[in-house]
Amino acid sequence: MSDRLLTQALCWRVERRDGVMVALTDHDRDLAVDGVSYRAAPGVTPSAVVRAEGLDADTMEVTGALGEGAFRRADLIAGRWDGARVAMLAVDWSDPARGVVPLGEGRIGAVELGADGFTAELRGVQAMLERPVSEATSAACRATLGDARCRVAMAGRRRFARVVAWEGERVTLDRTEPVADAYGEGVLRWFGGANAGLASAVERSDGAVLTLRAPPAFAVAAGTLVAVVEGCDRRLATCAGRFGNVANFRGEPHLPGIDLLTRYPGA
Incomplete structure (x- = not known):
């Protein structure tokens, strides 16, 4: 021994x-x-x-x-x-x-x-046992776009692009978004450059310009390859109008909350 x-x-x-x-x-x-x-x-x-x-x-x-x-x-x-x-x-x-x-x-x-x-x-x-065992109700959807509960097909909602310009939280790509604010609340994944392997949360998008929630960890060079994944603002109207997926909406937008008495003037 x-x-x-x-x-x-x-x-x-x-x-x-x-x-x-x-x-x-x-x-x-x-x-x-x-x-x-x-x-x-x-x-x-x-x-x-x-x-x-x-x-x-x-x-x-x-x-x-x-x-x-x-x-x-x-x-x-x-x-x-x-x-x-x-x-x-x-x-x-x-x-x-x-x-x-x-x-x-x-x-x-x-x-x-x-x-x-x-x-x-x-x-x-x-x-893992320290995590909550049940969800709290919420007006917004608690699923993530494309996951097993959302069930929206993501094959056509991920696109590769290259960076044209970068300044702080703003990244300009060589291709525009398919619909208005398509990448808002989405993800930008870095496939090249110093940030390769990292992911950045997208706050909003406008045409070919993406505004990230935080600047990338490392400097970004023009021509860097990225993948952009569409996002969702988790509202019922967006789920119905843009994705046609109300059947899988994981929120309770019509459930009265603790602010029920203060929603209307004079209540």
């Missing part, structure tokens, strides 16, 4: 939502485990894994140094690592094929940046 303890190494695999995967280990040399090469990362230090016996969420933290390696300050600020899936395991570094012990998996939660390092919180799958 003592030999196993002396030759134990911790490995963790991080998979970003844009498909990028990083595999690291606290050992002093790279390890190959189940066909995956785990790179030695002496500057990344995990805390103890807190495992709960009940339904409380498993948590741990990872502290690391910022640099030009796997975790760069600009990428953390841009949100490239937000919600990334993390799987942890322990191996015998003297013979990685002899035995692999899974320690758990989860997703990256809060990230704190310091002067020359970062601390990332890892939340286990039990954290």
Whole structure:
């Protein structure tokens, strides 16, 4: 047993939502485990894994140094690592094929940046139990355009375009919108340039000009390839007039609310 303890190494695999995967280990040399090469990362230090016996969420933290390696300050600020899936395991570094012990998996939660390092919180799958189990009523639709509840076909509502000009939150494309404010409340996904892999929320659109809710994380060069996805303002009138999808509207616009007595003068 003592030999196993002396030759134990911790490995963790991080998979970003844009498909990028990083595999690291606290050992002093790279390890190959189940066909995956785990790179030695002496500057990344995990805390103890807190495992709960009940339904409380498993948590741990990872502290690391910022640099030009796997975790760069600009990428953390841009949100490239937000919600990334993390799987942890322990191996015998003297013979990685002899035995692999899974320690758990989860997703990256809060990230704190310091002067020359970062601390990332890892939340286990039990954290999903903290979400509300039922929805609150609302006048606006609670579905997302094109999801399983909305059921609007999105195949013809995603279009590729190239950036003609960029200034702050305003992005001008080389093609115009199909209908007025078609991309308002939609998404612009970056397929090229420094922002590749990121997505920006669109506040409104007017012809070929899109106004984003926040400026892109990195500078945008003319000719950058993007994909724009139509949006919806979640109002019943829009659902009926533009999409013809009232049967799947997930809101209660006619349900009286707490402001019922103050809606009309003299009430």
